Amino acid sequence: MTTPNSYTTGPDERGHFGDFGGRFVAETLMPLILEVEEAYNAAKSDPSYQADIDYYAKHYTGRPSPLYFAERLTKEFGGAKVYFKRDELNHTGSHKINNCMGQILLAKRMGKTRIIAETGAGQHGVATATVCALFDLPCVVYMGATDIARQAPNVFRMKLLGAEVVPVTSGTGTLKDAMNDALRDWVANVESTFYIIGTAAGPHPYPAMVRDFQSVIGREVREQMMEAEGRLPDSLVACIGGGSNALGLFHPFLNDTDVQITGVEAAGHGIPSGEHAASLTGGRPGVLHGNRTYLLQTDDGQIKDAHSISAGLDYPGIGPEHSWLNDIGRVQYVSATDTEALECFQLCCRLEGILPALEPSHALAHVRKVAPDLPRDHLLVMNMCGRGDKDVFTVAEALGVTI
């Protein structure tokens, strides 16, 4: 594959990043997808739309999030200078709100009167329920029954925020099934409803739109690192489920080819075990949820269940732009296991006083692997994309502690 002149021109007008992406949806949804695309293109060129996003980012979400030098972890690893982009400090506790704000402002512009969403860990569901409360729109969140059981605090938060949480029992009762049921809802309610997809996946224009909303993360890092160190970082690390926090950090740096970029997938019980959520490492290209991308699937093209201790990474696919960045080699994709993530969750608590979500704990596991061998002037930025309060029950159970 040839190296493109720019890594940031995609997708094309049909929503393709190289071979990936596209619009693989039922005819009932197709006119709506086109309507969303048209509305988003119009909004992008309307200064008042961006002004609204900026206003709520500053006064409601709490942006910019800090770029924090993790001094004790840096000392512990004994190599690269480790910085955290603190998106876990956002209102609602993760990067998810960046995207939800952009989409609900679009839904309002389109005159939609009802919001639906899917959620895995519950972070996207909480963020969606939050903006629905803020803008007074009814909210229905589809969540796998398995995830409901392991993310009880977030389920209750969504209900407090006024959302209806619908348990999904079809399939395996996890994120992919929640997305199936959200799409089924949308097919039945196309006229009134806007579907706020939580990650940079799904049919065009969602992957590009979600990436645009999350790119605020990387844009801030550029400025903040210039301020802190007078230059750009040497490397970036982020965890990947669907991959929206990672793309948000990576995208503004893709054309800075000296910046080394690494995405960390969830290896669950280990790639050889087959029980993991590493679509790039352990999957192959296929078509699901409206886009072509790497998927965990059987020889017959049936979608396999993903496994990760982190509900937010427990998805058998990945955003199409990541599949493209993988194939052209601009971003390196690796994985970290449940056990490694759990170790780094605890390490981060003890050394930095930060409870990371289990999702970025996977990113930290990779940082722990590479930082010791990097020079001390190497600037590494890891996206701390969510806080771990929601995960304390899961972690306690994994550690055999009753609380």
Add this chain to the structure above:
Amino acid sequence: MSESRLERRFAALKSEGRGGLVTFTTAGDPDYDTAFEILKRLPDAGADVIELGMPFSDPMADGPSIQAAGLRALDAGMTLRKTLQMVSDFRAADDTTPIVLMGYYNPIYSYGVDVFIKDALAAGVDGLIIVDLPPEEDDELCEPANAAGLHFVRLATPTTDDARLPKVLTNTSGFIYYVSIMGITGTKAASGDAVRAAVTRLKKHTDMPVAVGFGIRTPEQAAEVAAVADAAVVGTAIVERVKAGLSPDGIAGPNLVEGVVGYVASLAAGVRSARQG
């Protein structure tokens, strides 16, 4: 292409002055042998065109009944290769009833588009309905399938307005499948008047036969649709007869095939009672 089984069948229906019955069953539900037994008996029971579902783990446009049917088939070891085998076995005894495979793109993409088209033609498949391939993705499968002589049957829906309809009809052949409701399969039914209006609208844009489905459950409803459309499609209600025939441990019970075939015969009687004006 020379006249296909689908074209011959719809021409015959027209000369009989009646609408047809299109049945949907899932290949391999609840197991290969039982599903094949049902398939073989559908033409005598009165199915004019057969839609055979290719099971998929994530059928996004289907309601609970057809989702469950697909999972039963997959649990029993069904694969796309076996679905093609089933069509081939069927063709050994029946060379006239059109068979249209219906499903989602990923299993075909995984199989390999070119090999799939070749194998489907060799098995005796007449057409494809691939739910998640809209006209915007025609270069994936629709164009090569059409070029090879497989009909690509497309869904049109209430959201497909007059501006979009020509795009949907381009590259569609065999018949157009009008989904009479906005929603997933098996949830609700459209009124007779709504169906009549929709068929009239479609006929302004195409000479192709129009089959109407989603939500048809009774012989009376099938008759009502067949009176105004070229065919009525029944899926969920048939698949539910399969489920009703399962024994408590989930395998095919002794009366399963008779239950399904008898129900299809009642639908066929309904359709045949409705003369077109």
